[in-house]
Amino acid sequence: MDLQTIKNRFGIIGNAPALNHALNTAVQVAATDLTVLIVGESGVGKEVFSQIIHALSARKHNPFIAVNCGAIPEGTIDSELFGHEKGAFTGAVDSRKGYFETVSGGTIFLDEIGEMPLGTQARLLRVLETGEFIRVGSSKVQKTDVRVIAATNRELLEFTQKGRFREDLYYRLSTVPIRVPSLRDRKEDVLLLFRKFVVDFAERYKTQPVQLDDDARNMLIAYPWPGNVRELKNIAEQISVLSPNTNITATTLRNFLPDQNKHSRMPVLAGGAAMGGEFSNEREILYKLFFDMKKDVTELKKMFLEILQNPSLAGSAAHYTRESLMQDFPVATELQNGHTPSSVIPASSTPASYLPAGNTNGQPVLLHEDDIHHHEEVEESLNIMDKEKELIIKALKKHKGKRRDASLDLGISERTLYRKLKEYDIEE
Numbered sequence: 001m002d003l004q005t006i007k008n009r010f011g012i013i014g015n016a017p018a019l020n021h022a023l024n025t026a027v028q029v030a031a032t033d034l035t036v037l038i039v040g041e042s043g044v045g046k047e048v049f050s051q052i053i054h055a056l057s058a059r060k061h062n063p064f065i066a067v068n069c070g071a072i073p074e075g076t077i078d079s080e081l082f083g084h085e086k087g088a089f090t091g092a093v094d095s096r097k098g099y100f101e102t103v104s105g106g107t108i109f110l111d112e113i114g115e116m117p118l119g120t121q122a123r124l125l126r127v128l129e130t131g132e133f134i135r136v137g138s139s140k141v142q143k144t145d146v147r148v149i150a151a152t153n154r155e156l157l158e159f160t161q162k163g164r165f166r167e168d169l170y171y172r173l174s175t176v177p178i179r180v181p182s183l184r185d186r187k188e189d190v191l192l193l194f195r196k197f198v199v200d201f202a203e204r205y206k207t208q209p210v211q212l213d214d215d216a217r218n219m220l221i222a223y224p225w226p227g228n229v230r231e232l233k234n235i236a237e238q239i240s241v242l243s244p245n246t247n248i249t250a251t252t253l254r255n256f257l258p259d260q261n262k263h264s265r266m267p268v269l270a271g272g273a274a275m276g277g278e279f280s281n282e283r284e285i286l287y288k289l290f291f292d293m294k295k296d297v298t299e300l301k302k303m304f305l306e307i308l309q310n311p312s313l314a315g316s317a318a319h320y321t322r323e324s325l326m327q328d329f330p331v332a333t334e335l336q337n338g339h340t341p342s343s344v345i346p347a348s349s350t351p352a353s354y355l356p357a358g359n360t361n362g363q364p365v366l367l368h369e370d371d372i373h374h375h376e377e378v379e380e381s382l383n384i385m386d387k388e389k390e391l392i393i394k395a396l397k398k399h400k401g402k403r404r405d406a407s408l409d410l411g412i413s414e415r416t417l418y419r420k421l422k423e424y425d426i427e428e
Contacts, residue, residue, distance in 0.1 A: 001027070001056070010048055010055075013193045016186030022049065022178050029176045030056035035128060037113075037173045038151040040180030043228035046151040049178060050109040053149055062106035065099055070115035074418070077120050079136050088137025100133055100144045107147045113173065114154040114165060115419075124148075125169045148173070164422055183225040183232060190221050193229060197236035208246045210239055215250035223257055389424040392417070396426070 003023055006012070012023070029036055030053045038046045047066055054064045072080055079088075083098030099108055110116070116124070127133050128148060132141050150173045159165035183190065194212075202209040212220065225231055238256050239248060391410065399405035407417040420426075 003027070006052065006056075010052055012045075012048065013196050014186055014189030015192075016181060016189050018179075018181035019186055019189070022180050023052070025176070025178050026052050027056060029053065029178075031058070033057075033147055035147070035173055035175045036149045036178060037156075037176070038149065038178045038180060039156075040151075040153060041182045041228055042153045043230035044180045044182055045229055046153075046180055047109065047111065049180060050107070050149045050151065054107040054109075054147075057107070057147070059106050059147060063103045064107045064109070065103050066109040066111060067099060068111045070112035073415070074117045077117065078123065081120065082123060082133045082135055084136035085138045088135075092137070095135075098133075098135065100127060100146050101142065103146055104144045105146075107149060110148060110150045112152060113150040114152045114156055114159055118164075118166065121166045121169050125166065125172060128169075128172050162423070163425065183228040187221050190225070190232065191217060193232055194220060194236055197233050198240050201237050201240035205241060207240065210243060210246050210248050212248050212253070213250070216248050216253045219250050219253055219257070385424070388420070389426065392420055392424065392426060 003020060006023060006027065007014075012019075026036075026049050036050075036053060038049050040046050050066065051064070054060060067081070069077065078084075079092075079096065079098065081098050081100055083096050083101055084092050086092060086095045110124075123133060127144065127146070131143055131145060133144060134141055156165050156170050156174075160167040160170050183193075191212075195209075198209045201207075227234070235256055239253070242256075243252060245252070392406070395406040395409050396403075399409065403414050403417055407414045410417065412420075
């Protein structure tokens with residue numbers, strides 16, 4: 001079967017060399033029973049490649065099932081994949097067959113394999129090496145004949161170095177790796193895909209297909225497409241439904257394309273609404289908070305150093321009360337009034353590094369001249385991962401290790417918190 005026939009059969013549009021290479025690899029490996037690892041960004045169409053491999057294999061008349069490992073809770077994924085016995089856990093009122101049992105003779109596609117828990121990874125490795133598995137709550141070894149195709153949008157080799165993915169499983173899965181190119185790496189296919197999508201949507205919504213002028217075409221090609229083919233299809237549908245004209249100019253197209261600044265990993269720290277807290281994601285918000293925190297703490301340090309180095313300021317220092325601190329540092333006032341502060345600093349009006357041991361009243365004191373010589377200017381870490389890890393540890397301590405309460409306090413889901421605990425190797 002030639003490549004163009006396969007493209008027509010599975011609805012694949014494009015002639016980029018990287019895409020053709022990936023398709024050729026899938027066709028060649030389909031006739032074997034080798035395990036395949038499909039790597040590519042979200043939205044590039046990795047599942048289509050798994051369907052191609054199954055459809056061209058000797059197992060094509062047997063079952064095919066796609067399983068999203070990231071969508072199954074950790075507590076139930078073993079049961080979903082390998083089955084369980086009656087009474088194996090609370091709620092197991094009957095015995096149940098898992099996917100590896102029901103799909104025996106066919107193909108199982110494990111999407112987002114990087115999200116699979118380590119315990120399940122060990123079970124999967126045994127299936128790949130021996131074809132054996134054990135139901136949850138059972139001691140009976142069962143056999144299965146399943147071909148495994150895995151996919152991920154993560155760099156699994158980096159995960160193995162962090163202890164988040166088994167190295168032996170990685171090399172067992174990647175017997176034949178297939179890398180699906182991102183849309184920005186196949187610019188020549190953007191217009192072909194867009195044309196296909198708008199024609200399909202015009203037929204669905206009983207309208208005329210939209211047409212792009214030269215400037216709009218160039219803009220479409222230049223856009224980075226972080227969401228890949230999935231994002232391009234969404235944009236094509238929006239334009240087909242919402243555009244009042246069928247002739248699309250660059251000005252019209254710009255209204256449908258997201259602001260590219262929102263896809264930047266670095267926050268905007270100056271200018272307009274960006275400083276008002278209107279960020280596209282949590283990471284950028286945290287960047288701003290830590291930036292403001294460093295600025296406020298630095299100002300506090302400078303103020304106290306001036307007092308320490310100039311004894312004549314002692315009288316004024318004695319009158320530098322909590323109220324005057326709040327005047328100079330609005331964040332303290334915001335905290336007292338119950339508002340969300342624009343920057344975050346410790347609630348105490350005096351940093352602990354300027355208070356002698358045992359002083360808990362928060363009032364500034366004058367240190368001896370000898371203490372000045374021992375002062376060190378310590379540059380704080382503004383690494384976002386360090387700060388995120390620190391906040392998670394504080395939340396867990398605050399709620400005595402209760403994940404649910406800690407995740408609510410942090411404003412994230414319990415599943416996200418669990419993933420962060422694994423990522424940062426935090427012991428509860």
